[in-house]
Amino acid sequence: MRTFFIYLLLIVAAYISQTVLFPIFLIPELRIDLFLVLLLHFTFSYERSKVLVLALFLGVLMDLGLPLRGFFHPLIYLAIALLASLLWQNLDLRNWLYQALFLALCTLLEGLGIRLVLGLQDAGFAETRYFLMVLAGRTITVALVGPLLLAGLERVDQWLSSFRIHQESQEA
């Protein structure tokens, strides 16, 4: 239960960062998708079904700002979660270099996915040049910062498990 609340708190903190803090303090090129980092962390730690449910939830949260009809982010997150769960054991995604590359790839996929769906809907979007500039900026930023955030989340997991063991030993 404690783990659940801690992760819920992390999701809420990520959501507030993305909706309130990032738009004020960060230029668009430096904004990274914290939900993507959280999703990858969950993929490494939990079974696939739970991660897919979480991907759906995070996607719906992300879609709150969407000006169009659609369900883009849940689909994109589901695809990323599936890809990560299939790859992480083969590619050793616990290695920070692989993490950086994979996060960068996911950011590219996310951006291009949204762009593609909007293009298919004939909806308006940012100018291509500006879009590519922001996407490149975000990809580089996530590759640099993402592994550090994942390491932080790993620490939270360690802390939670040590706390659990401590509690169980006390009960025993």
Add this chain to the structure above:
Amino acid sequence: MPVTSQTRKFLIPILIFLLALSLISANLHSRENMSFFESLVVGITSPVQKVVRGIIGGVGSVWRGYFFLFGLQEENKDLKQELQELKFQVNKYREADLANQRLRALLNFKKSIPTPLMPAELVAFDPSGWFQTILIDKGNNDGVVQDMAVVSAEGLVGRVIGVSGRHAKVLLILDGNSAVDALIQRTRARGVLQGLGRNRCLLKYVQRNEDVQVGDQVITSGMGGVFPKGILLGKVQEVIRVYSGLFQRVEVEPAVNFSRLEEVMVVVQPPVEDPALTGSRKQQE
């Protein structure tokens, strides 16, 4: 028959995808109002978002109040000069207003009733950063409905695209999906203002032979019934006339500083229904 772990492995992702698809289809039909889930999430997170914004605002005002005093003397001098200019402008506009009133009376026009405005606070921005939308703290319960215009003291902010009980989602004029029928104030040249996704807009479909100059003010034309006429949109920043083509490229800098947006006002007057749009919407349904 007992379900094996192998079957379960495939069954769970399939069930989740089916759930996703059903949510997609439900979402396609009810996008005008926020869904129950969206309203719930917004309801839960918005107080926290407001508190965080409040803290940031407080810190910001301390910063502005104490640390930015260094340039105060210079700023004071500039402001005095600006005040003189503005006084001159106000006198000019007062004269113009009086002349306008006389002419309207002569032409037997009804004097337009001032549009009622409802103040609202900005709660959050789009979480993905790919779209230019904001969430405000007024919704259905306060009388806000779809397609109402949202303005600030500086000019047009956008229009309402989704409403829940206590919140509304606003599409900013910066977004690529936003299109506002506009006029160049000086020459009355027409165009459609579309967002470019960054802090710039493009005035499209301005004919090549129209006189448009850098610095010209762009205002709403009132066509379409969503935005009241005469609201400031921005000023022309760049005009490019290519050798071929019917139109010129006019880039506009929005009048509103969206990065410093805190309070907005919703134009409570309900938008006029466009029969053509209503027809197509009914057909789609």
